[in-house]
Structure formats: C-alpha cells, structure tokens
Amino acid sequence: MPHPWRNTSIFCNFTPIMTDHPEQITSFANPLVKKIRSLAYKKYRKREGVFWAEGVRNTLEAIDNGWDIDALVYAPTMLRSDLARERIAASNLRKVAVADRVFERIAQSELPQGLGAVVKLPERSLADIPIAGDTFVVALEEPQDRGNVGAVVRTIDAAGGRGVILLGQAVDPYDPEALRTSMGAIFAVPIVNCTTAEFLAWSKENQFHLLGTSARADAEFRQLDYPRPLALVFGNERVGMSASLQQAVATMANIPILGRANSLNLGASVAIMAYQAQGAWSKHPT
Numbered sequence: 001m002p003h004p005w006r007n008t009s010i011f012c013n014f015t016p017i018m019t020d021h022p023e024q025i026t027s028f029a030n031p032l033v034k035k036i037r038s039l040a041y042k043k044y045r046k047r048e049g050v051f052w053a054e055g056v057r058n059t060l061e062a063i064d065n066g067w068d069i070d071a072l073v074y075a076p077t078m079l080r081s082d083l084a085r086e087r088i089a090a091s092n093l094r095k096v097a098v099a100d101r102v103f104e105r106i107a108q109s110e111l112p113q114g115l116g117a118v119v120k121l122p123e124r125s126l127a128d129i130p131i132a133g134d135t136f137v138v139a140l141e142e143p144q145d146r147g148n149v150g151a152v153v154r155t156i157d158a159a160g161g162r163g164v165i166l167l168g169q170a171v172d173p174y175d176p177e178a179l180r181t182s183m184g185a186i187f188a189v190p191i192v193n194c195t196t197a198e199f200l201a202w203s204k205e206n207q208f209h210l211l212g213t214s215a216r217a218d219a220e221f222r223q224l225d226y227p228r229p230l231a232l233v234f235g236n237e238r239v240g241m242s243a244s245l246q247q248a249v250a251t252m253a254n255i256p257i258l259g260r261a262n263s264l265n266l267g268a269s270v271a272i273m274a275y276q277a278q279g280a281w282s283k284h285p286t
Contacts, residue, residue, distance in 0.1 A: 024097045024098070024099075025096060025097070025098040025099070025102055026098070026099045026102060027102070028102060028105055030102075032071070032073075032096060032118075033098070033102060033105065033106055035048065035118075036052050036073065036106045036116075036118065037105070037106055039051055039052040039118075040052075040108060040176060042172045042175065045121065045172065045174060046121075049120060049121050050070055050118050050119060050120050050121060051118075051119055051121060051174040051179075052106075052108070052116060052117075052118060052119075052176070053116060053117045053118075053119050053179060053187075054107060054108055054109055054112070054113075054115075054116040054176070054179070054180075055109065055113050055115065055116065055180075056079075056081050056083075056084045056113050056115050057183060057184040058116075058117070058179060058184050058186075058187070059072065059084070059115050059116060059117045060083075060084065060087060060184075061184035061185075061186075061187040061188065062117050062119050062187050063087065063091070063093075063117075064187075065187040065188055067119050067120070067122070067187055068119065068120040068122075069093050069117050069118065069119050069120070070094065070117075070118040070119070070120060071093070071094040071095070071096050071117065071118045072088055072091060072093050072094065072095045072096065072115070072116075072117050073096045073098060073103070073106070073115070073116050073117065073118065074088060074095070074096075074097060074098070074103075074114055074115045074116075075097070075098050075099065075100045075102070075103035075112075075114040075115075076097055076114075077100055077114075078100045078103055078112065078113070078114030079113065079114035079115050080113070080114070081113070081115070084115050088115075100114070103116075108176045108180075109180065121174060124190055124191065124192045124193075125192060125194070126165070126192055126194060126198065126199070126202045128163075128190045128192065129162055129163035129165075129190050129192065130162055130163075130190075131162070131206050131229060132229075133228060133229070134228050134229075135162045135228060135229040135230070136160075136161050136162065136226075136228060136229065136230040136231070136232065136274075136277055137156075137161055137162055137163040137164070137165060137208075137229075137230075137231050137232070138152060138156050138161060138163075138164050138165065138231070138232045138233075138234070138270055138274065139164075139165040139166075139167055139199055139231050139232070139233045139234070140152065140164070140165070140166055140167065140170065140234050140266070141167045141168060141196070141233070141234065141235050141236050141241055141242060141245055142166075142167060142168040142169050142170055142236045143166060143170050143171055143236065143237060143266065144170075144171055144236065144237060144238070145171065145237055145266065146171050146172075146175045146177035146178045146181075147177050147178070147180075147181045147267075148181075148237065148265065148266045148267050149164075149166070149170070149171055149173050149178045149181075150173070150177065150178035150179060150180060150181030150182035150183075150186065151181045151182070151267040151270075152164060152266065152267055152270045153173065153178075153182045153185045153186050153189050153191065154181065154182045154183050154185040155267065155270055155271045155274055156185075156189055156270070156274060157185035157188050157189045158185070159271075159274040159275055159277070159278045160278055161189065161274060162189075162190070163189060163190040163191070163192065164189055164190070164191045164192075165191075165192050165193075165194065165199055165231075166191065166192065166193040166194075167193075167194065167195065167196045167199055167245070168195065168196060170193055173186060173191045173193075174186070196242075196244070196245055200248050203231055206229060207229065208229045208230065208231045209227045209228070209229070209230050209231070209250055209251070210231050210233050210248065210249040210250050210251070211224070211226065211230060211231070211232055211233065211249065211250070211251045211252075211253065211273075211277075212232070212233040212234065212235075212241055212245075212246065212249040212251070212252050212253070213234060213252065213253050213254065213255060213269055213273065214240070214241065214246070214252045214253075214254060215254055215257075215263070216252075216254070217252035217253050217254040218254075219251070219252070219253050219254065220253065220254055220255075220256060221253040221254065221255050221272065221273060221276055222276065223253075224251060224253055224280075225280065226276065226277040226280040230277060232270070232273050232274065232277065233245065233249050234266060234269060234270060237265070237266050253273075255269060255272055255273075
C-alpha cells in the first residue's frame with residue numbers, strides 16, 4: 001500500500017515565522033513540557049496513555065493515518081518544512097507553539113526539526129490485522145532491542161506486510177528509539193502484542209502458514225515456497241526461538257552465512273525473509 005504522502009521538499013524552503021500561535025510556551029517548568037519529557041520512559045507512557053512522536057515524518061504520518069492526537073507541538077522559528085507549516089495551519093488539532101530552547105529541551109533527537117505530536121496509545125488486538133488471501137505478517141518472540149523493532153516495522157511496511165506481532169514480554173514499540181528507526185511506518189502498520197498461545201490460535205483459525213528461521217534448518221530460504229496467508233516467525237535476538245514455538249512452526253529455513261560472521265541481526269533476517277516472500281508471491285499465478 002503506498003504511503004499517503006511522499007514529498008522530497010519536506011526539509012526545504014525555510015519560512016521563518018508562523019503567525020497563528022494559539023498557545024505559546026517559553027518555560028521549562030510548563031506542565032506540558034514536563035509531561036513530554038517524561039514520555040521517554042515506558043511507565044509514564046503507560047500511565048498517561050500517550051507517547052511522543054517527534055519529527056516531521058512521524059507527525060505527518062500520524063495525522064495522515066488518522067491517529068488520535070492530543071496536541072501538535074512546534075517551534076515556529078526552528079521548523080523549516082513549508083509542507084509541515086501548511087499542515088499545521090490547516091489542522092483543527094490543538095496546536096502548541098514553544099520557544100526553540102524549549103523544543104530542544106523536549107526533543108529526543110540530536111537534530112530536532114521543531115515539530116512533534118503527543119499521540120494517544122492505541123488499543124490493538126489481532127482482530128485489527130486485515131486478512132486476505134495474500135496477507136503476510138511477521139511475529140517476533142520477545143524482542144528486546146528497540147531499534148530492531150522499529151526497523152522491522154519499517155521493513156514490513158516497505159515489503160507489503162499487513163502487521164507486526166510481538167509475542168510475550170516485548171519491548172515497547174512506541175519507545176523513542178523504535179519510533180525513530182521506523183521512520184513513520186509505525187503509524188501505517190498494525191502492531192499487536194499478545195501471548196504466543198493467542199498468536200497460535202489466531203494463526204490456526206485464519207489458516208496462516210508459519211515459517212521460521214534456524215541455522216540448523218535443512219532447507220535454504222531460497223528453496224522454499226511462501227504460501228499465503230503467511231506468518232514469518234522469528235525468535236528472540238539473544239536466545240533464538242523457544243522450543244515450544246519452534247514446534248508449532250510448520251517450516252524452518254536457514255539463511256546461509258558465508259563469511260566470518262556467525263549470525264545476522266534480527267532486522268537483517270526479517271528483511272531477507274520478507275523480500276523473499278514478496279518475490280515468491282509476485283511470481284504466484286493470479
């Protein structure tokens with residue numbers, strides 16, 4: 001599914017002043033500033049029911065994909081995207097202007113762009129993943145690396161996947177690092193956290209073929225079919241796939257390692273398998 005917008009001029013054409021400032025914040029002690037700073041931590045995101053999405057791409061993706069936004073927060077003299085300025089001016093959402101130094105205080109990136117949004121955490125279940133004859137999803141068992149999860153979401157969006165399923169005790173996908181590495185894809189791809197038992201019951205009910213990876217598998221990943229609906233299943237970054245989950249996976253594949261490296265990281269493995277699945281299905285007779 002194409003992205004709702006693609007515009008290479010997002011970061012160009014600086015216009016120094018915005019005239020519509022419904023609210024202006026200049027103090028570090030402002031309650032909203034303190035709240036946004038606290039959202040760097042999972043316990044406060046959970047308590048407040050919101051997360052902080054920083055940057056032009058993340059903010060516009062949240063708007064374009066219809067997410068529930070509490071406030072748009074921007075620094076008028078820092079924000080250099082004319083597209084973003086136009087979208088802010090046209091929006092009926094609550095808009096809060098802050099001084100540059102205040103935005104620098106709340107920013108979680110090294111090069112803040114002067115725009116972010118306070119976004120409500122979604123309540124998602126497996127029922128939110130759209131299922132059709134050509135559906136494929138990715139399931140990650142207890143992933144612990146925030147950057148990996150964001151990168152996987154970005155890859156699955158690019159490869160045409162319909163969802164990312166996090167099994168068990170997984171990292172928060174709305175962590176700032178996961179948001180950064182997803183490059184806005186987190187707003188386009190449903191992300192669900194559930195138990196392994198719930199995932200297996202759902203996949204069985206919807207007739208998903210489960211395909212996983214293992215260095216000990218006999219079949220090489222290019223030798224396999226990738227029937228749909230398909231779930232690509234990956235184990236934890238450190239310990240791999242649990243024995244119980246591996247037992248439930250119908251097909252296991254290996255990704256050959258030809259150099260001195262003894263493994264690939266999770267993001268690379270998902271990318272290889274997702275694009276192999278995409279390529280195999282593109283040759284499928286319609």
